[in-house]
Amino acid sequence: MHEMALCESVLAAIEESARANRFTRVRRVRLEIGSFAGVEVSALRFGFDVVSRGTLCDGAELVVLEPPGKAWCFDCSSTVDLLARIDPCPQCGGHRLQPVSGDQMTIKDLEVE
Amino acid sequence: MVEIERGILSANDALAARNRDELAAKWQFALNFLSSPGAGKTTLLVETLCRLHGRLPLAVIEGDQQTSNDAERIRAAGSPAIQVNTGKGCHLDAGMVGRALAALDPAEGALVFIENVGNLVCPAGFDLGEAKRVTLVSVTEGEDKPLKYPDAFAGADLVLVTKADLLPHLDFDVARLTANIARVNPRATVLRLSTRDGEGMDAWTDWLLAARKLFLEDLAARAEARAAGLRQTAGIPA
Numbered sequence: 001m002h003e004m005a006l007c008e009s010v011l012a013a014i015e016e017s018a019r020a021n022r023f024t025r026v027r028r029v030r031l032e033i034g035s036f037a038g039v040e041v042s043a044l045r046f047g048f049d050v051v052s053r054g055t056l057c058d059g060a061e062l063v064v065l066e067p068p069g070k071a072w073c074f075d076c077s078s079t080v081d082l083l084a085r086i087d088p089c090p091q092c093g094g095h096r097l098q099p100v101s102g103d104q105m106t107i108k109d110l111e112v113e
Numbered sequence: 114m115v116e117i118e119r120g121i122l123s124a125n126d127a128l129a130a131r132n133r134d135e136l137a138a139k140w141q142f143a144l145n146f147l148s149s150p151g152a153g154k155t156t157l158l159v160e161t162l163c164r165l166h167g168r169l170p171l172a173v174i175e176g177d178q179q180t181s182n183d184a185e186r187i188r189a190a191g192s193p194a195i196q197v198n199t200g201k202g203c204h205l206d207a208g209m210v211g212r213a214l215a216a217l218d219p220a221e222g223a224l225v226f227i228e229n230v231g232n233l234v235c236p237a238g239f240d241l242g243e244a245k246r247v248t249l250v251s252v253t254e255g256e257d258k259p260l261k262y263p264d265a266f267a268g269a270d271l272v273l274v275t276k277a278d279l280l281p282h283l284d285f286d287v288a289r290l291t292a293n294i295a296r297v298n299p300r301a302t303v304l305r306l307s308t309r310d311g312e313g314m315d316a317w318t319d320w321l322l323a324a325r326k327l328f329l330e331d332l333a334a335r336a337e338a339r340a341a342g343l344r345q346t347a348g349i350p351a
Contacts, residue, residue, distance in 0.1 A: 002234075005204075038234070038237065038263075085263045107118070110117060112114070
């Protein structure tokens, strides 16, 4: 989806942080993208390269953490890890799952100079 | 090292929260409509507006990449409408909707329909401040749409299966679609309808009015709790 718009939001948040924390260069950006967030990480990388050109993030390394999502399984009454929203329960194979986390899209931290 | 721990869409989420507060302050109930292009969002809205015309104030925000054709169709049905052209954007965001609400200025208590850009991917990620989200899927699409585009269905409060009058001419399996919707979203209500022959239109408007009533009852309960707190603080007996 809209990876370019996400990259623009990431850059705006970093620029805001740069004003508050007084840094001028970013060497590394760590993002956390849950596996249900609907984000194509390769498109995100491409978008980040494009929007960061000529900015304080130009040339910065982009690290994307992709933790599995979690869902509540109604069949085995437990919380399980899922890689895709439509996957069956890895414990019992059931399909009655309610996602409880995994759609987060967060900027974790920056390595700056 | 600078810790940020900030949501990538936090700027959008903050604007969406503001829209939600402003809508609540004017007792306006807003719905965000998602579907692929051509599933029948505008046709459904025009038909719904005709049915509700004169019963309560109505307003429409139309999102499209280009043209004001849809807003003109809505105005022809007698409701105020504003067109938001997203240009190269593929979705509405909360900032666009906030500006559209300010310009449209719907009446107190209005039902506000927000028709998102026809796209099952990008609009799903952007909260607009709506009270309920409605996703449309037409019977000329595949039964596996919810599996192919789970995000658009996972966030829906209601899924409307449109163009049901075409079912006799198709091999479309509504039960299989419903099962696929349940796989990505077990809590969504699913209704089948046709604007052409009117099937399901009463059930749809009943759902809409019942959801608005619950929303307004919730606002009233909050207002009463606030009034009670104010009286207590002022020492006025209840």
